[in-house]
Amino acid sequence: MAQTQTKLAFRCPGCGGVNRLDPGRLAHGPKCGRCSTPLDTSGAPLDLDDAELERLVRSSPVPVLVDLWAPWCGPCRMVAPIVDQVARAHAGRLITVKIDTDQHPRTMAQLGARGIPAFALYRGGALFAQRSGAMPRPELETWVRSALA
Structure with missing residues (x-):
């Protein structure tokens, strides 16, 4: 049986730190615990570079x-x-991240991806799974849920 996760995690747009929040705090305009920057809790994909991705x-x-x-x-x-x-x-x-492979090619090379779009899932600091090619939403959802289980 999957363990229920009580905290949510969001990356600070100011300092890059990852903040863990109780779901009840989302309605109160949460701020970063490190730098006090307001957190974007929408879940929108983040545009990061290779080094920022590694830290995340x-x-x-x-x-x-x-x-x-x-x-x-x-x-x-x-x-x-x-x-x-x-x-x-x-x-x-x-946490979803977009890496522009023209601007930041290192991640693509490290993953051995030969074409784009390509996707990688990391869990617990390690590569969990990767795929190449566009996927319809149901297929992407199923693939993502495998890492959330």
């Missing part, structure tokens, strides 16, 4: 979904709203 993966108490994409990639643009919907649906239980 190491410190996140919840799984991290990584979307490797590029602005010129048609399938990436097609799947972007699906990634956004899934990210927002799992706000606080999943």
